[in-house]
Amino acid sequence: MAHSETELTISEAYERDNDRALKFLKPRFHEEKFPMTQILGYIGSLILTFAAYFLVINRVLPSIALLAVILTLAVMQGALQLGVFMHVREGRGLAWQLIPLYLVFLIALGMVGMSVWIMLFKSGVS
């Protein structure tokens, strides 16, 4: 499609591409008369924390499954903090912070995940 549109001027191309490609960076603001989102976020974070705690203390699952469940709860809690308290989608013009954030989550997941993965090979390393 881009090849057939060689007649575009530089500014026309800029306007079009910005509109289409950067839609996912469009900021979203949230305003309330009463800080209900914050209160619900706080209650939610407490529930997630105590859920993980009681799951581990009562040992309801085998170890690997238990670790997977509590890590999922932690990721949910992190997403809650980012969304409710850190206003991750707010910005002036475009929410540019989302791009490096996505990238660093990928890198962090790779670093920690691969470190854990390589330690599963008991014979090679000690």
Place this chain on the structure above:
Amino acid sequence: MSSVPLAEERDQKLPVEFADEKESINITGFWTFLVTDVLIFASLFSTYAVMHKAAALGPTSVQLFKMGPVMLETLLLLTSSFTIGLGVYAMRRGQVRALMLWMVLTMLLGAGFVSSEINDFISFAHIGATWHTSAFLSAFDILVGTHGAHVTFGIFWALTLLFQLKKRGITARTARKVYTFSLYWHFLDIVWIFIFTFVYLNGKIVP
């Protein structure tokens, strides 16, 4: 969170910390700093994951960790994250006294967290579990210690912001500083949740 239609969004005014263009760029810059901080903590978490079982002659994580103080620290930090969230909410409504009150409360909760954590480390040292003891304890101390150092720094940062708010009130500049401080504080809360899960709870799971 509900998404607002585009037409209404045009009418809605930008919050005070985004009202000035340069200050908004500073907020984006602060997000970039947090991204690099994620990398620091990711490498420390990786180190801990590798060293977790290497307890040598020292105590293992199951023997060492006491969940009581850890739950207290978690509660203090979660609550402080909530109070600074309410602080930013008050700031956007122009209530400087409420903002300062929430910030003082946040600092007190943070100080409670740090003192409980220092107490933990002292009690570990009493039973001979220091960072010389084993690879597990080296990795543990550097990960949890780096987080604790961040929180300690945050408390002093909040103190400087209180003076600025007292003198200048809520301007585009002070609002941006408070907003970036709140980002920093919530970020530390997220890191703590992962320490709580991946270090303390995981350390209590017997394979």
